Amino acid sequence: MKRIVITLLIITGLYIVFNQSFQFDGFAFGGNKDRSAELSNKIDAIDINVAGVRATIIPEDRDNVEAILTGKGSLIVKETGNRIVVETKRKMFNWFSFSEKRQLKIYVPKDYDRNMNIQIGSGTLNFSGKLMKLNDLSLDIGSGNVKIDHLEVNEFTHDGSSGNVEIDTLHTKTGTFDLSSGNLEINHYSGALNADVSSGRFSVKMDQLNDSIDIDLSSGHVKLDLPDNADFKLNGKVSSGNISSDFPLTSSGTDNKNLQGTHGSGKNEINVSVSSGDVQIF
Template structure:
């Protein structure tokens, strides 16, 4: 019995070494890369990654190019009007932490691409930044889905922002959107310098939003967890708060204020925009 166990351990160890050092044809730590040209028919760029440190870089180019340094392969494929970037990793899943330490992906996209983008993160880390505050990356629709890991997005100007996270952490900084939605079922999301219409649903976890300007309505729903909404001092809004359990609080002085165990309402400034807050459990703080 011991002999069989020793043989099994030797075979397993040999497989691990082979898998991490070789890919059947030699050492596999050289970078892999692939590219597809962006045309006027390209409507969406989809990036699907897991267990990789990823940088998305917008620059003067006419294609989507991906370069992988480390273990695995990367493919950039075109399917109809969509360009897809995907990374394939090998090895035992419980050694993903080891792979992630030495594997990185850089995805280059055209800086003048202004259509749709979808980023799906299973684990690992993603950083995507526009050039600057005054020269942001412009997109039509940006859809973000995070299973775990972390994501940093900065200097973006989009028509529609859709964010879903079931775990992990996301940071947004300097984002302008005609409409934005944040759905948080776990983990934490931190947003700074946001402008645009806002809809947020938190079933668990934490959402912090600091708005640079209040330019449209805000809808907040918490079934569990917390939302913190940081507004400009001169924000003009009418607050409509409903409470089943938990709490809604506002540090703004409110005209025509109504406060009870299940309601908080009132007006600040001209009351131009509506802030609708609904708490079935958890907390919403407005300040």
């Protein structure tokens, strides 16, 4: 009986090694994997789901979505209903997964103006969207590092569990940011802003204040850098922690639990609720 069990274990182990080492779809062999899908009029979303890879999204003059993966792993680019899906996969027991350097380049039409959903489990992602104007863009980051610059979207949604996100120049009608932990830094932002920060560091510098701001901080640190001529009415409430403002406020009501007042015309509302942590407005 023991011999049978041992034999089965050996066979199973050999199967796993063989399957991981010699599967044809790129798990064992390097080189480039190239996949593409045509962008028809019925497509209203591009879904990008990557992990463990250095990914770059490149807008250019083309009419399809093409992805090129360098290194080990599986690459999928397919049309599913009204979406184009770009996805990378790797085997759990790939023996060299900790040392390999995988690179993924995703080429998208620069005149694509519909929706894009980006999900990154780990690794890095760079996206310069200065040639694009999108309807909705959602970013879901489990960990890793993301850099985005020059985007104009109707609605931007960020959901971050951890990791680091840097955004340079984001113009949107509405931006929603849910930060569990990690770091999120935005420079040159305009649009309405809704931020729910459970932990971590959230920093935003606004080029202009033309809509409302709502910030709910459970723990962590928030920096809100406003233009000197910003017109706003501040309503800040604190359970434990601190809210501070470098702006002179009129008609203010300030105590240990509240910071209220108006700067300029008070046209735009800024609502800040702090359970714990620190919010700086300057």
